[in-house]
Amino acid sequence: MEEVHGGSCGPHMNWLMLAKKLMRLGYYWSTMETDCVRHVRHCHLCQVYASHIKAPPNELHPMTAPWSFSMWGIDVIGPINPKASNGYLFILVAIDYFTKWIEAITLASVTAKAVARFIKRDIIARYGVPATIITDNAKNMNNKIIDELLEAANKNVKRIIEKMTVNYKDWHKMLPYALLAYRTSIRTSTGATPYSLVYGTEAVLPIERYEQLNHIDERRLKALCHGQCYQQRMARAFNARVHHREFKPGDLVLRKVLHVVPDSQGKFSYKYDGPFVVRETFSGGAIILSDMDETENTLPINADAIKKYYP
Numbered sequence: 001m002e003e004v005h006g007g008s009c010g011p012h013m014n015w016l017m018l019a020k021k022l023m024r025l026g027y028y029w030s031t032m033e034t035d036c037v038r039h040v041r042h043c044h045l046c047q048v049y050a051s052h053i054k055a056p057p058n059e060l061h062p063m064t065a066p067w068s069f070s071m072w073g074i075d076v077i078g079p080i081n082p083k084a085s086n087g088y089l090f091i092l093v094a095i096d097y098f099t100k101w102i103e104a105i106t107l108a109s110v111t112a113k114a115v116a117r118f119i120k121r122d123i124i125a126r127y128g129v130p131a132t133i134i135t136d137n138a139k140n141m142n143n144k145i146i147d148e149l150l151e152a153a154n155k156n157v158k159r160i161i162e163k164m165t166v167n168y169k170d171w172h173k174m175l176p177y178a179l180l181a182y183r184t185s186i187r188t189s190t191g192a193t194p195y196s197l198v199y200g201t202e203a204v205l206p207i208e209r210y211e212q213l214n215h216i217d218e219r220r221l222k223a224l225c226h227g228q229c230y231q232q233r234m235a236r237a238f239n240a241r242v243h244h245r246e247f248k249p250g251d252l253v254l255r256k257v258l259h260v261v262p263d264s265q266g267k268f269s270y271k272y273d274g275p276f277v278v279r280e281t282f283s284g285g286a287i288i289l290s291d292m293d294e295t296e297n298t299l300p301i302n303a304d305a306i307k308k309y310y311p
Contacts, residue, residue: 001039012049015040042310048270050307052256055243057303058285059235068198068220069127071097073134074119076110077154084172091175092118095153096127099197099223100187102153104179106172156182191226192219245303247287251278252309255289255301275309 004010004025005018013021015036022032029035040046078090088106092115095102103122107114123130160178161171183195184203196202197220247253254272279296280288285303290296 001035005039006043006045012043012046013040047254047307047309048272048274050271052271053243053245053304053307055241056238057243057245059239059242066098066131068098069096069101069123070130071132071134072123072130073097074115075135075154077158078110080171082169085169086172088172091157093154093157094118094123096194098227099194099220100153100190101194101198102157102179102182104157104175106175153182189227189230190223192223197223245307247278247281247303247306247308249278249280252276252311253278253289253306254309256305256307272307275311276306 001018001022004021006012015033018040019032019036022028022036072094074092074094076090076092080089080091083089084106086106087108090107090110091104092107092110093102093104103126105118105122119133157175157178160181161174164174164177180203183198184193186193190197193202200219252275254274255276257269257271257273276289276291276297277294278287279290282288282300286300287303287306288296288300289306
């Protein structure tokens with residue numbers, strides 16, 4: 001069985017094809033099907049090269065911001081090619097989860113100092129100290145809605161800049177106009193523009209603003225209700241695809257290879273690496289892993305990025 005499945009001419013076929021090929025070669029025994037399933041399941045190469053599991057392992061747990069500017073998400077666009085004429089390669093983006101208001105700056109390199117300066121100058125100095133800041137470093141703690149919100153904001157900003165830019169090395173000059181376009185467009189998740197939720201009025205002539213300012217609280221309450229209904233629809237659609245995968249301390253698992261590493265083999269690189277040992281599990285799907293030598297990984301990982309390993 002081992003030779004037919006993974007020997008010199010073994011294509012590492014699935015258990016059904018393995019059983020059929022063994023029968024064509026003249027082999028048969030009463031537990032052949034069970035043995036083929038077990039052999040394929042425990043094959044190391046079949047496990048590390050297996051396609052990523054698309055079904056989420058847990059239900060969606062929506063996170064809502066209680067009011068304007070209380071919860072921000074921060075992400076990075078880039079590196080962008082071609083490089084801007086001033087040497088900038090990245091766009092650092094922050095989005096408020098309640099109003100969907102967006103702030104962004106261009107950077108030559110993303111450093112801790114540059115991010116801290118952006119938070120202090122562009123968020124705290126303008127909108128106060130937020131209760132929560134979520135970054136992509138903590139993806140395991142985020143839920144699907146938050147991930148999609150950041151990705152959608154990044155994608156929209158990139159798309160707007162692409163269509164505005166004439167000379168692509170001057171894309172950084174179009175960023176303020178792209179932000180204005182984003183802020184004055186109706187967002188699906190709130191049913192209103194970020195501009196109107198922040199200022200209580202659309203970007204119109206000053207003479208028209210006073211009357212609209214009287215309705216700012218009503219606008220925000222409507223946006224809150226709209227956002228909650230939108231999250232419920234998202235959660236229902238997401239939960240319909242859930243295929244529960246439970247992990248407990250001591251389980252052996254493989255971790256999804258999320259980024260291309262420098263020594264990657266391109267299309268022939270592993271889709272999973274490991275095995276690792278589950279050290280601790282948390283509600284919501286966050287898991288702490290350790291190496292086989294019991295060296296603990298400091299950052300938690302989401303359950304949807306791992307699968308059980310069969311030695």
